[in-house]
Amino acid sequence: MEKLRFGLVLIVLCLSTSLVKGGDPILTFEWKVTYGTISPLGVPQQVILINDKFPGPIINGTSNNNIVVNVFNQLDEPFLFTWNGIQQRKNSWQEGTLGTNCPIPPGSNFTYHFQVKDQIGSFFYYPTTALHRAAGGYGGISVHSRALIPIPFDINPADEFFVLVSDWYTKSHTQLRKFLDSGRSMGRPDGIIINGKGGKGDGKDEPMFSMTPGKTYRYRFCNAGMKDSINVRIQGHTMKLVEMEGSHVVQNMYDSLDIHLGQCVSVLVTADKDPKDYLLVASTRFTKEPHTATSIIRYTNGNGPASPELPKAPIGWAWSLNQFRSFRWNLTASAARPNPQGSYHYGQINITRTIKLVNTAGTVDGKLRYAINGVSHVNPTTPIKLAEYYGVEDKIFKYDLMKDEYEPPAGKAQEKITLAPNVVRVTYRNFVEIIFENHEKSVQSFHLAGYSFFTVAIEPGKWNPEKRKNYNLLDAVSRNTIQVYPNSWAAIMTTLDNAGLWNLRSNSVERQYLGQQLYFSALSPKRDLKDEYNMPDNDVLCGIIKDMPLPKPYSV
Structure with a gap:
């Protein structure tokens, strides 16, 4: 069996090298995804492990x-x-969502192959099937600059630490899924965990991180949670923000940082305080009863426990909005810059299309559903990407059920929600403006796969074209997630220069599962290998295309 497994891996590697750019190294990993019983919040429960670890291995x-x-x-x-x-240039085949891929069957394997092309920064991976994300199965991704590219830091960090913060439920992922399938909400999370552990701040936990006095360290934070924004801070220390989701940023100092669902940042922290223990603190934001977790940072040769007095989290979303406005792209930093490479002067590019997206909630047949512009996405049994590649779209879904402009019913009127695959055709290489308008009382967070976008504005109220006067058209941070505050809007801009099928989704597990997502179909008119790769030879097939003959592959 082991010889067969090794042979399969070797064959896949040989096939994959045809897409590898000469001279670019290959990092190879083998992951076994299993269930295990651990107690993140002190209650034994079933958790998804990768190579017997939670969180899973860091891709470095x-x-x-x-x-x-x-x-x-x-x-x-x-x-x-x-x-x-990870932008998966020309390669949405590796995106790993139910719109792009057939899932890996139990007892089987699949080899992902992608390149972190022209990217640096802090990212993470997680499961997209069923409600598996509520059982863990996530881990960090660190992408460093190449040796010849200078990093814009005053000092090279002595070490770096990946910190995955997450709200957490003690109920199993199968119980939570039954709630959603029956029309109920998941309810509030039961606590917070930091790298899979829920520290209590009583000084009895084992140290999670260690710092040598006088040295500077890089902390990479990601909010891998399911429902809540999380604020992070380090007792007695300030944090110098240096990077956000693949972009070097202007290096401001912060006592604490709000990290919304799906977002990642990295900071520099200098060990310049009395040598003893200190607490890294994470707490939920915008909740009536905040949850808090801690982990111990120990100075080497330290001589005392951490103070039991925790630094307080900020109050209200206006503080968070003001913090967002302080974030600026570092225009003097060297490559790698996020794609699209030609859009440094994004403020001078003409907008070809404006899409306004309104997130709403409602019921269908008495069951809770979430929607974007009145459409609640349903995954077809044949993935959308495969249907397009095999030319059977008309048998699986309809394009453009959703309108670019949408206004939900006023007052208490029931919104009419359409249950269907939500697939929006966009023109390849067009420069678009996307508006997120949030009419609800909670903070929302959205992620766009396949692209980096410029976060040009977030403001209270409703959007209209006059609001463009307030856009940051010079140094907005290029990233891949955006938060939208209650009764507010957010604006992003991006060039759709990455051919393929790309998911735009709520970062809330509950909202995403119940339909608050869509797919942008950016098909290249030429259908050649210069724009997009062919379907991998090892791709899992399912649905109506499973036994169909393979279409004619793209060529140069």
């Missing part, structure tokens, strides 16, 4: 590395990973 690479991950699904259900923030 360098810009332009080729990443090969052979995933063995040893769960009792189909399974997929997505690589949150």
Whole structure:
């Protein structure tokens, strides 16, 4: 069996090298996805492990590395990973959502192969099938600058630490899924965990991180949670923000940082305080009863416990909005810059299309659903990407059910929600403006796969064209997630220059599962390998295309 497994891996690697740019290193991983019993919040429960670990292994690479991950699904259900923030240039085949891929069957394996092309920064991966994200199965991705590219830091960090913060439920992912399938909400999370552990701040936990006095360290924070924004801070220390989701930023100092669902940032922290223990603190934001977790940072040769007095989190979303306005792209930093490479002067590019997206909630047949512009997405049994490639779209879904402009019913009128695959055709290489308008009382967070976009504005109220006067058209941060505050709007701009099928989704697990997502179909008119790769030879097939003859592949 082991010889067969090794042979399969070797064959996949040989096939994959045809897409590898000469001279770019290949990093190879083999992951076994299993269930295990651990107690993140002190209650034994079933958790998804990767190579017997939760969180899973960190993918630690360098810009332009080729990443090969052979995933063995040893769960009792189909399974997929997505690589949150990795742009997958010309390669939405590796995106790992139910719109792009058939899931890996139980007892089977699939090898992901992608390149972190022209990217640096902090990202993470997680499961996209069923409600597996509520059981863990996530881990960090660090992409460093190549050796010849200077990083814009005053000092090279002595070490770096990946910190995955997450709200957490003690109920199993199967229980939570039953709630949603029956029309109920998941309810509030039961606590917060930091790297899979829920520290109490009583000084009895084992240290999670260690710092040597006088040295500077890089902390990469990601909010891998399911429902809540989280504020992070380090007792007695300030944090110098240096990077956000693949972009070097202007290096301001912060006592604490709000990190919304799906977002990642990295900071520099200098060990310049009395040598003892200090607490890293994470707490939920915008909730009536905040949850808090801590982990211990120990100075080497430290001589005392951490103070029991925790630094307080900020109050209200206006503080968070003002913090967002302080974030600026570092225009003097060297490459790698996020794609699209030609859009440094994005403020001078003509907008070809404006799409306004309104997130709403309602009921269909008495069951809770979430929607975007009145359409609540349903995954077809044949993935949308495969249907397009095989030319059977008309049998699986309809394009453009959703309108670019949408206004939900006023007052208490019931919104009419359409249950269907939500697929929007967009023109390849067009420069578009996307408006997120949030009429609800809670903070929302959205992620766009396949692209980086410029976060040009967030403001209270409703959007109209006059609001463009307030856009930051010079140094808005290029990233892949955006938060939208209650009764507010957010505006982003991007060039749709990455051919393929790309998911725009709510980062809330509950909202995403119940339909608050869509797919942008950016098909290249030429249909050639210069714009998009062919379907991988090892792709899992399902639905109506499973036994169909393979279409004619793209060529140069």
